[in-house]
Amino acid sequence: MGLNTNTRVPSSGRIAIFGTTSGIAREVSRAFVREGHDLVLIGRSAEALRAEAADLEVRGNRPVPVCVWDLLDRQHHAERFAELVSNTELSGVFFAAGVLYPEKDLENDGDLTRHLFDMNLTETIVVLNLFAHHLQRQGGGFLSVLSSVAGDRGRAANKTYGASKAGLTAYLEGLRAAMQGTGVRVQTVKPGPVRTPMTDGYKGPAILLAEPEAVARDIVRGIRSGKAVVYTPGFWRLVMAIIRALPESLARKVPG
Amino acid sequence: MALSGWGRTPVVTAEGDIPDSLRETVDDVSSPALPRGLGRSYGDASLPALGERFLETTRLDRFISFDAATGILIAESGVSLHAILQVFVPRGWFLPVTPGTQWVTLGGAVASNVHGKNHHHCGSIEHFVTELEVATPAGVRHCTPTEDADLFRATVGGYGLTGLITRIGLRLKRIASPRVRTRGLKTPNLAGLFEGFREHDNGYEYSVAWVDTLARGNSMGRGVLLLGDHEGQGTVPEKAKPPKVPGHTFFNVPFSAPHGILQPWALRLFNTAYYRIPRSGKEHTAGYEGFFYPLDVIGNWNRMYGPQGFFQYQFVIPDPDGSGAGEAGVHAGLEFLTRHGMGSFLAVLKRCGDDAVMLPFCRRGFTLALDIPHRGAETLRRLDELDRIVLEFGGRVYLTKDARLSRDTFRAMYPEWEEWMRAVKRVNPEGQGRSLLSERLGLWD
Ligand SMILES: Cc1cc2nc3c(=O)[nH]c(=O)nc-3n(C[C@H](O)[C@H](O)[C@H](O)COP(=O)(O)OP(=O)(O)OC[C@H]3O[C@@H](n4cnc5c(N)ncnc54)[C@H](O)[C@@H]3O)c2cc1C
Ligand SMILES: NC(=O)c1ccc[n+]([C@@H]2O[C@H](COP(=O)([O-])OP(=O)(O)OC[C@H]3O[C@@H](n4cnc5c(N)ncnc54)[C@H](OP(=O)(O)O)[C@@H]3O)[C@@H](O)[C@H]2O)c1
Numbered sequence: 277m278g279l280n281t282n283t284r285v286p287s288s289g290r291i292a293i294f295g296t297t298s299g300i301a302r303e304v305s306r307a308f309v310r311e312g313h314d315l316v317l318i319g320r321s322a323e324a325l326r327a328e329a330a331d332l333e334v335r336g337n338r339p340v341p342v343c344v345w346d347l348l349d350r351q352h353h354a355e356r357f358a359e360l361v362s363n364t365e366l367s368g369v370f371f372a373a374g375v376l377y378p379e380k381d382l383e384n385d386g387d388l389t390r391h392l393f394d395m396n397l398t399e400t401i402v403v404l405n406l407f408a409h410h411l412q413r414q415g416g417g418f419l420s421v422l423s424s425v426a427g428d429r430g431r432a433a434n435k436t437y438g439a440s441k442a443g444l445t446a447y448l449e450g451l452r453a454a455m456q457g458t459g460v461r462v463q464t465v466k467p468g469p470v471r472t473p474m475t476d477g478y479k480g481p482a483i484l485l486a487e488p489e490a491v492a493r494d495i496v497r498g499i500r501s502g503k504a505v506v507y508t509p510g511f512w513r514l515v516m517a518i519i520r521a522l523p524e525s526l527a528r529k530v531p532g
Numbered sequence: 533m534a535l536s537g538w539g540r541t542p543v544v545t546a547e548g549d550i551p552d553s554l555r556e557t558v559d560d561v562s563s564p565a566l567p568r569g570l571g572r573s574y575g576d577a578s579l580p581a582l583g584e585r586f587l588e589t590t591r592l593d594r595f596i597s598f599d600a601a602t603g604i605l606i607a608e609s610g611v612s613l614h615a616i617l618q619v620f621v622p623r624g625w626f627l628p629v630t631p632g633t634q635w636v637t638l639g640g641a642v643a644s645n646v647h648g649k650n651h652h653h654c655g656s657i658e659h660f661v662t663e664l665e666v667a668t669p670a671g672v673r674h675c676t677p678t679e680d681a682d683l684f685r686a687t688v689g690g691y692g693l694t695g696l697i698t699r700i701g702l703r704l705k706r707i708a709s710p711r712v713r714t715r716g717l718k719t720p721n722l723a724g725l726f727e728g729f730r731e732h733d734n735g736y737e738y739s740v741a742w743v744d745t746l747a748r749g750n751s752m753g754r755g756v757l758l759l760g761d762h763e764g765q766g767t768v769p770e771k772a773k774p775p776k777v778p779g780h781t782f783f784n785v786p787f788s789a790p791h792g793i794l795q796p797w798a799l800r801l802f803n804t805a806y807y808r809i810p811r812s813g814k815e816h817t818a819g820y821e822g823f824f825y826p827l828d829v830i831g832n833w834n835r836m837y838g839p840q841g842f843f844q845y846q847f848v849i850p851d852p853d854g855s856g857a858g859e860a861g862v863h864a865g866l867e868f869l870t871r872h873g874m875g876s877f878l879a880v881l882k883r884c885g886d887d888a889v890m891l892p893f894c895r896r897g898f899t900l901a902l903d904i905p906h907r908g909a910e911t912l913r914r915l916d917e918l919d920r921i922v923l924e925f926g927g928r929v930y931l932t933k934d935a936r937l938s939r940d941t942f943r944a945m946y947p948e949w950e951e952w953m954r955a956v957k958r959v960n961p962e963g964q965g966r967s968l969l970s971e972r973l974g975l976w977d
Contacts, residue, residue: 297552299591323555327553327596328594330596334598
């Protein structure tokens with residue numbers, strides 16, 4: 277229904293949303309539905325998934341299936357994945373699961389640090405590999421994944437989270453290269469701070485805190501145009517280009 | 533964090549939560565906080581009293597179900613009217629009642645029992661709310677106009693004091709087109725406006741008048757009467773073509789102007805220009821956003837009044853038997869405002885009927901609303917004088933816009949307040965989650 281023919285999103289199949297309940301994913305899902313796409317929602321709480329599905333069903337006036345899948349339940353990734361693709365054709369994946377903890381908590385807590393890397397990097401990569409190979413076999417689709425501007429440069433305030441996102445960014449760049457010519461497009465999304473539960477304690481300048489609706493518009497537009505790396509809001513591309521170009525002695529002095 | 537209503541005065545410091553699921557919220561009724569939506573009430577209705585917390589509903593923004601046979605939408609209370617329109621206008625449905633901005637939550641609209649340009653025909657939003665779920669300090673309650681009707685009538689227009697409205701049933705209305713047939717009639721003075729209402733507004737679903745608050749003497753109260761109907765009303769075409777839902781903010785006021793941009797000379801220019809726009813009196817059609825939400829194209833226009841903020845003063849003067857008391861009261865109020873040069877932007881005049889909730893604002897008669905820049909003690913003193921005029925004519929001031937009414941004036945304006953507060957206290961006996969408004973008006977005493 278109503279699918280734009282010049283869209284780079286394949287017009288058949290569902291877009292899988294991994295991390296449906298994330299503040300960013302909720303708005304991305306709504307934007308997809310507004311454009312007439314079909315979705316399948318993935319997350320770890322059945323009740324929360326049902327609430328999002330009901331919302332999207334009213335918005336899109338068509339059914340939205342759900343799939344309960346915990347990113348940390350590593351024994352069952354293959355099983356969950358098989359279940360999902362056995363009854364759903366996928367046109368792409370939007371991946372939003374991820375965690376952020378205060379650096380000072382991470383510094384003194386090895387388990388929390390391991391947990392953060394399991395979530396943001398290890399299990400994310402395991403699951404993305406499953407999806408990438410599936411889309412490759414299928415002959416095409418997109419994988420759009422939330423990394424962060426925090427992965428572009430190491431900073432005292434979020435060195436551990438930043439390291440996990442730097443790792444994810446590097447993995448995605450590699451995956452993009454590996455998928456060259458397969459019809460699978462890999463997109464790295466790097467948001468600045470966004471007003472979601474993740475940033476509820478945010479103390480920086482209010483003007484830098486983007487609204488999830490605006491970020492979702494950028495992401496959906498980026499997927500449609502097949503962009504490799506999406507900075508959102510767009511000004512972060514320039515800001516991070518400058519910050520990346522600074523020598524470490526100067527980069528250290530950038531506030532924030 | 534610093535918190536204020538749309539008028540940006542008063543400003544309080546308060547902490548609060550923005551829960552992202554209903555389950556989390558309802559499980560937590562043990563520590564009730566003051567509900568807050570999009571903060572579009574002008575004064576202190578959405579501000580927690582000292583020591584209280586707020587609970588922002590903007591992430592409780594999911595639709596739950598929609599029944600196309602009845603038009604009944606069930607939604608979480610934090611959905612915005614904008615979201616409802618965006619989803620439902622293309623399918624041929626509209627809000628049964630809407631305030632002058634779509635940037636309010638459904639919960640906020642219910643808690644203020646908002647009225648729109650069709651109040652003279654169908655009353656406030658209360659008549660279209662089919663059910664409510666309310667997380668009160670005494671537990672989660674379900675109520676409808678007939679089941680636990682006291683709680684229903686105390687919660688609709690209850691300014692958050694009975695607890696958090698979590699789920700709302702709202703009956704949407706069928707439209708045949710997203711466009712509105714509208715007609716603007718210029719009138720030379722206030723008497724002409726009243727005449728215009730009497731003559732025309734029965735024939736149109738929507739009517740409202742913009743009044744030039746700076747015109748004096750013989751042209752005091754000159755203005756433009758705007759009338760409107762949904763295009764093709766009554767007949768739903770076979771295949772209503774899915775309309776484009778337009779509309780985003782075209783211009784945003786990024787920060788507050790040091791002294792406010794809305795200086796007297798600028799206002800005079802604007803009001804005169806607005807009045808001089810030729811109005812043929814003929815019908816034409818317009819998009820619904822331009823008709824219902826003219827101010828929404830400027831984001832954060834409230835900042836134009838500068839850092840002191842502003843008051844919105846809206847009062848109603850009852851005219852139960854059509855004897856002209858409402859007109860006399862509005863005339864007296866407007867005369868006072870122009871005499872003291874207090875008019876600001878355009879004022880809005882509207883004919884209305886009676887509300888049925890426990891604490892009703894609208895009374896059969898006329899209501900006038902206008903922005904008044906906060907210029908310190910002088911402004912406050914003048915508004916107290918204006919209260920006395922309103923009271924003399926048996927009128928009352930709209931609480932969702934108010935930031936300064938005294939408790940005695942409030943009690944005189946709203947004799948129903950005691951019955952309402954008795955119902956509030958049945959579910960909130962200890963007065964948890966108090967708003968600044970509720971303390972200022974001495975509601976818990
Ligand atoms: C430009 C403009 C035009 C307007 N035009 C009109 C108009 O034509 N007619 C009209 O009637 N009003 C009008 N208003 C006022 C506005 O509709 C109301 O103030 C409305 O209540 C604002 O909703 P909100 O979501 O911003 O709520 P807030 O301002 O955040 O809160 C308002 C009140 O509702 C309570 N509340 C909010 N959510 C809940 C909830 N989930 N459960 C329980 N209580 C809750 C709060 O405690 C508070 O008392 C206008 C306002 C603006 C800025
Ligand atoms: N917000 C920002 O400022 C910002 C900036 C840059 C990048 N990002 C990145 O964008 C992504 C989304 O951020 P957000 O702000 O939208 O986050 P959020 O609202 O905090 O949501 C986090 C998501 O991760 C999910 N999750 C947590 N543990 C999980 C598990 N074990 N299994 C499956 N899912 C799990 C959560 O699901 P539950 O609901 O079940 O907990 C939730 O959907 C993250 O990768 C984040 O790092 C965010």
